[in-house]
Amino acid sequence: MTFRFRTAALLLIAAISVSACARGGLNDGAGGLNGQGGFGTASDPTSIAFFNQSVGDRVLFAVDQSTLSVEAQSILTAQAQWLMTNSEYRALIEGHADEQGTREYNLALGARRASAVRDFLVSQGVPDSRLSTVSYGKERPIEICSNEACYSQNRRAVTVLSAGAGV
Amino acid sequence: MLTRRSLLLTGSALAATPLLPARVRAQAVPLRLEITEGVIEPLPFALPTFIARNGGAADAAADISRVIAADLRGTGLFRQIPESAYISTITSFDAPILYPDWQAINAQALIVGEVEEQGGRLVVRFRLFDVFSQQPLGEGLQFVGSRDGWRRMAHNVADQVYERITGETGYFDTRVVFVHEEGPKNARLKRIALMDYDGANVQFLTDSRNLVLAPRFSPTGDRIIYTSYESGQPRVYLMDVANLQPRPLEAVSAGNMTFSPRFTPDGGSVVFSMEQGGNSDIYRVAVGGGARTQLTNAPSIETAPSFSPDGSRMVFESDRTGGQQIYVMPAGGGEPARISRGTGRYGTPVWSPRGDYIAFTKQEAGRFHIGVMRTDGSEERLLTASFLDEGPTWAPNGRVLMFTRETAGTDGAPAVYSVDISGRNLQRVATPGMASDPSWSPRLP
Numbered sequence: 171m172t173f174r175f176r177t178a179a180l181l182l183i184a185a186i187s188v189s190a191c192a193r194g195g196l197n198d199g200a201g202g203l204n205g206q207g208g209f210g211t212a213s214d215p216t217s218i219a220f221f222n223q224s225v226g227d228r229v230l231f232a233v234d235q236s237t238l239s240v241e242a243q244s245i246l247t248a249q250a251q252w253l254m255t256n257s258e259y260r261a262l263i264e265g266h267a268d269e270q271g272t273r274e275y276n277l278a279l280g281a282r283r284a285s286a287v288r289d290f291l292v293s294q295g296v297p298d299s300r301l302s303t304v305s306y307g308k309e310r311p312i313e314i315c316s317n318e319a320c321y322s323q324n325r326r327a328v329t330v331l332s333a334g335a336g337v
Numbered sequence: 338m339l340t341r342r343s344l345l346l347t348g349s350a351l352a353a354t355p356l357l358p359a360r361v362r363a364q365a366v367p368l369r370l371e372i373t374e375g376v377i378e379p380l381p382f383a384l385p386t387f388i389a390r391n392g393g394a395a396d397a398a399a400d401i402s403r404v405i406a407a408d409l410r411g412t413g414l415f416r417q418i419p420e421s422a423y424i425s426t427i428t429s430f431d432a433p434i435l436y437p438d439w440q441a442i443n444a445q446a447l448i449v450g451e452v453e454e455q456g457g458r459l460v461v462r463f464r465l466f467d468v469f470s471q472q473p474l475g476e477g478l479q480f481v482g483s484r485d486g487w488r489r490m491a492h493n494v495a496d497q498v499y500e501r502i503t504g505e506t507g508y509f510d511t512r513v514v515f516v517h518e519e520g521p522k523n524a525r526l527k528r529i530a531l532m533d534y535d536g537a538n539v540q541f542l543t544d545s546r547n548l549v550l551a552p553r554f555s556p557t558g559d560r561i562i563y564t565s566y567e568s569g570q571p572r573v574y575l576m577d578v579a580n581l582q583p584r585p586l587e588a589v590s591a592g593n594m595t596f597s598p599r600f601t602p603d604g605g606s607v608v609f610s611m612e613q614g615g616n617s618d619i620y621r622v623a624v625g626g627g628a629r630t631q632l633t634n635a636p637s638i639e640t641a642p643s644f645s646p647d648g649s650r651m652v653f654e655s656d657r658t659g660g661q662q663i664y665v666m667p668a669g670g671g672e673p674a675r676i677s678r679g680t681g682r683y684g685t686p687v688w689s690p691r692g693d694y695i696a697f698t699k700q701e702a703g704r705f706h707i708g709v710m711r712t713d714g715s716e717e718r719l720l721t722a723s724f725l726d727e728g729p730t731w732a733p734n735g736r737v738l739m740f741t742r743e744t745a746g747t748d749g750a751p752a753v754y755s756v757d758i759s760g761r762n763l764q765r766v767a768t769p770g771m772a773s774d775p776s777w778s779p780r781l782p
Contacts, residue, residue, distance in 0.1 A: 236615070311523050316746050
């Protein structure tokens with residue numbers, strides 16, 4: 171016997187539960203993924219801790235954008251001034267995306283964001299040779315809830331300093 | 338710890354030999370299940386536990402019968418009639434079939450088999466019967482393999498049954514390479530892992546020291562390509578399944594991220610994205626090394642390439658008009674034509690191994706979908722919807738997809754799901770933990 175059935179494709183709607191936003195990721199304030207120890211104290215204006223806390227080590231982006239906002243440009247201008255004063259530091263700029271996107275696109279988007287920061291710092295006079303970039307896409311969120319409060323913190327570029335490898 | 342186990346069955350893997358010439362008989366209406374837009378009523382089958390020819394085959398006979406039935410049930414196209422309902426008892430593999438006994442319980446297909454142990458190896462024989470036409474459906478077949486290979490023999494039997502009844506190629510004797518995930522959402526550890534299509538025989542190919550993403554099988558299933566942060570930068574690595582030794586695809590100058598690799602249909606080249614100064618384009622390089630060819634050249638993100646099975650065209654995603662959309666271009670380069678036409682964003686296109694569809698991820702109004710469309714973008718059909726579905730991969734017969742589904746929230750976790758191209762039979766694939774980025778192998782040799 172022959173079976174032949176034609177039905178419209180089913181649209182499967184899976185129920186989702188929306189969890190409350192949890193504040194504070196593991197790396198929050200720790201100066202990016204590679205930041206570990208050796209920050210100095212925030213009272214020392216030449217320390218990584220001072221850079222992270224007082225200058226500001228990160229800038230945030232709008233959804234799917236790599237354009238630097240006025241606020242971001244202000245932070246990066248201060249980063250550039252600090253980097254030119256403290257020439258013994260190198261900086262790795264990490265680009266990140268929120269979870270609302272496909273994995274490989276978000277990798278490319280993170281690279282775009284990191285590159286936008288790098289280009290801005292270079293335009294402010296930081297030698298290109300002291301800067302490098304990496305993208306983590308959506309792989310390393312610092313805030314883990316699934317709403318805009320967290321997403322806005324995850325769409326970031328973090329300037330991660332390392333000492334002793336200056337030009 | 339890196340677990341390393343032999344991937345192949347010892348000795349000659351599986352030798353399939355016909356048992357008997359088919360009994361030729363006029364057959365006006367053979368048993369045939371056509372998979373069109375989705376079967377509503379699964380076809381009932383009877384599968385008496387295979388006979389153990391000797392004591393050494395008893396466990397294998399039960400296990401093999403169980404896996405064959407699970408393969409068939411798992412398609413959503415077949416329904417197993419429980420053994421408790423059977424009237425006839427199959428006492429010998431060669432005994433005549435009492436068709437009325439099987440018709441009485443409305444079994445449309447009957448699978449009869451036996452397992453024998455011969456000097457440490459297993460011999461599996463089976464026959465498939467069309468109960469209402471009262472005749473065998475195809476020849477009896479015999480598979481010989483090592484004891485360790487019992488699952489593959491079961492999958493081979495199920496593939497035969499599926500093929501004879503549906504006319505489509507089976508997909509049970511296949512593997513899936515994927516990313517095994519552990520740890521909290523903001524400190525995930527990831528490892529490349531390999532499993533049978535049904536989640537059995539999980540084997541880890543990398544440890545969790547380096548972040549790894551999106552592995553893909555080569556067209557022959559003997560190589561895997563993936564992205565790893567081993568060097569600090571995302572970079573494409575290649576691994577032979579036989580020795581699990583990763584090597585970078587090519588020497589890329591520092592600072593250039595490479596990612597999103599896929600093999601060309603002949604397995605001889607890899608296409609991937611490379612980022613320079615924040616801009617990502619698609620390139621092609623031979624597996625053995627050599628010159629890199631740039632395939633796209635635009636100031637936008639070009640990634641997720643996939644070739645048509647004949648190698649003549651490449652589908653990929655680009656955000657050159659703003660959001661992600663899907664484009665098709667000649668494989669050697671040339672003007673891309675946009676094929677995605679609906680609202681929302683379209684990414685991760687994958688050309689079906691049959692050539693008839695392109696599967697994709699669609700993002701619209703805060704929801705993600707896996708969908709399929711014709712290769713010109715027509716007949717778009719969304720198969721799933723959830724908080725986050727992404728990254729479809731085709732079964733080698735082009736009739737079933739696997740993909741990643743991630744749940745929302747602080748405890749959000751990814752899992753691998755499968756769905757058929759009509760949107761039916763959505764199932765979570767049994768993995769040992771959180772899992773993402775599946776890539777389906779071809780049929781194993």
